[in-house]
Amino acid sequence: MTTLxxxxxxTMQLRGLSANTQRAYLQAIQCLAEYYHRPPDQLSDNDIRHYFLYLHTERRVARSTSTIALCALKFLVEYVLHRSWPTxxxxxxxxxxxxxxxxxxxxVxxxxxxxxxxxxxxxxTTIYACGLRCMEGISLRVTQIDAARMVLHVQAGKGTKDRLVPxxxxxxxxxxTHWQTHRHAIWLFPARHRGxxxxxxxxxxxxxxxRAVWRATVRQSGIQKHVTIHTLRHSWATHLLEAGVNLRVIQAWLGHQSPQTTALYTHLSPRTLTDAAKICDDLCRGLP
Incomplete structure (x- = not known):
């Protein structure tokens, strides 16, 4: 491992970044180093300018990839290198x-x-039934199940935030029934290795x-949509909205900070669109 x-x-550990964020930042910095075949601390502001032009114009990376690269480099410059790259x-x-x-x-x-x-x-099934992110689902502990109150306590979710979901x-x-098959003292879904x-x-x-199991399942199903494990979370929220659950309640269960993020699901719900179309029809009745 290099000193940098x-x-x-x-520095990421001291700043309290999650394990997933640390992995993403390190991968982004490694991609930059491999592109120039030099460590990032030997690069200039002009090098960074050309790198992002390469990402945007040649590779045409997704918005999320560009955002991670930008955040990783800003973290490196501000907290590790203590330099200024105006680009x-x-x-x-x-x-x-x-x-x-x-x-x-x-x-589903x-x-x-x-x-x-x-x-x-x-x-x-748990990921869908509780609207969880993938890592929230696989890392569930036995103590997070509150059977008396019939809630699941999601701990250290995105942004290191806790929340309760039904x-x-x-x-x-x-x-x-599943826990009876392994009786692990901590994990609801412990790793399984042969032997x-x-x-x-x-x-x-x-x-x-x-994720590999899910990809294979989607291929086997013949469903032509672009489906990931996170699709289960989107589907859960949309199904709740279609069933009449208040958007602010869904926001709390999803752990969204902004209601605008949750409002996305109003665009995904066929029932919402149908109801809106009926209202438009009613407004137009009797017009000359």
């Missing part, structure tokens, strides 16, 4: 106005039924393996 990388890791103040991630994919309730049931192994199916009774039954009992696992399921 070590300093970057230590970073000019760079803006390309604007995006895309809507996420949403599955119907039938499509079809996909979950196709998941072959019970522990993968239980984890993916725990459906059928899901509680599923989780109890090792899940009871003794030192970590939860790996996100990479769960």
């Amino acid at each position: 990388r070590h300093r970057m890791i230590e 970073l103040d000019l760079v803006r991630a390309p604007k995006a106005h895309t809507l996420p994919t949403v599955l119907s309730r039938d499509e 049931q079809t996909l979950l039924a196709l998941v072959r192994l019970p522990h993968h199916r239980a984890c993916l 725990l459906p009774a059928p899901l509680l039954t599923l989780l109890r 090792h009992a899940p009871t003794t696992a030192h970590q939860p399921l790996a996100s990479e393996s769960l």
Whole structure:
């Protein structure tokens, strides 16, 4: 490990960045170093300018990739190198106005039924039934299940924030049955390695393996939509909205800071669009 990388890791830890953010920042810095075949502390402001032009005009990276690269470099410059690269103040991630994919309730049931192994199916079902992010689902601990209040306590979610989400009774039954298969003292979904009992696992399921299972399931289903595990969270929120749950309640359950973020689901709900169209029809009745 280079001295610069070590300093970057230590500084991110001191600043309290999540493990996922640390991995993303390190990967972004590594891509920059590999592009120039030089460590970042040997680059100039002009080098950074050309690099972002390369990302935007040649590679045409997604907005999220550009944003991560920008945030990683700003962190490196401000907290590690203590330098000034004016170009970073000019760079803006390309604007995006895309809507996420949403599955119907039938499509969700079809996909979950196709998941072959019970522990993968239980984890993916939990992610959908509680509107969780992937890492929130696989890292669930037994102590986060509050059966008395019928809530699931999501701890250290995105932004290191806690929240409570409803725990459906059928899901509680599923989780109890699933836990009986391994009886791990900590994890609801412990890692499973060939030749090792899940009871003794030192970590939860790996996100990479769960994502691979999900990709294979989507291919097997024949569904042509671009579906990821995060699609289950989008679908859950949209289904709640279609069922009449207040948008502010959904915002709290999702852990969104801004109501504008949650308002996205009003554009994804066919029922919302249909109801709005009916209102427009009523407004026009009787007009000359």
